[in-house]
Amino acid sequence: MASDLPPHWLHPRDIAEARAAQAEMAARLVAEDDLPARIARLGGADVSNTRFDPAKRVHAALVTLDAASDAPLATATETRRADFPYVPGYLGFREVPALLACWARLTVRPDVILVDGQGMAHPRGLGLACHLGVVLGVPTIGVAKSLLVGEGTPGPEPGDMAPLMWKGHRIGTALRTRRAANPLYVSVGHRVSLATAVAIVLGATRGRRVPAPIRAAHAAANAARLGE
């Protein structure tokens, strides 16, 4: 399993090496639909950090929810020392390792994972969601609460959207999921088209700004940090 993964994804020595690894992963990225026609289970991924922690720990969480009821079907968390610092544009190298550990122990696997971070709406088209998706070979969607690059402002009503543009090309969709709340920035992660990604996110929102799978993952990651 780990044998056919890019050689540098785990511990790049420096930014230049990380960039090269992203280029390798970008070459494997699939931006078209290649997932079940009917999504029965939705996954959520998130990582929380401990402020001023000398051990530099990260607390990752992966959850699987029943797509129709939002009922939790499985949860896995992993706490470990971050082996890579937070550098805008290279978040995957900091968070993916712990998320892989979660995936290994997740008893019920989702059809697609909603990731708290950018997908292709990234300087080199390889945000956290793409990174996780390519390494796992699983469909993923990037759902960010703020921008890394690009611009686009949707109308005020839930469901309103605007193309997320950057340097003359479309990299995602700025989506209003709740009135009077900042938009969400949805982009392709892996094996999902942008249109499908947006439809899935909207379908998991239900009146709240952040879709249920990510809210659940966020709660699980915080529990892991505050608990033991």
Add this chain to the structure above:
DNA sequence: GCGACAG
């Protein structure tokens, strides 16, 4: 050279 900058 000066900002901007997911989590």
Add this chain to the structure above:
DNA sequence: ATCTTGTCGC
């Protein structure tokens, strides 16, 4: 990401 209560608005 994290530090933090009440408060304004739909």
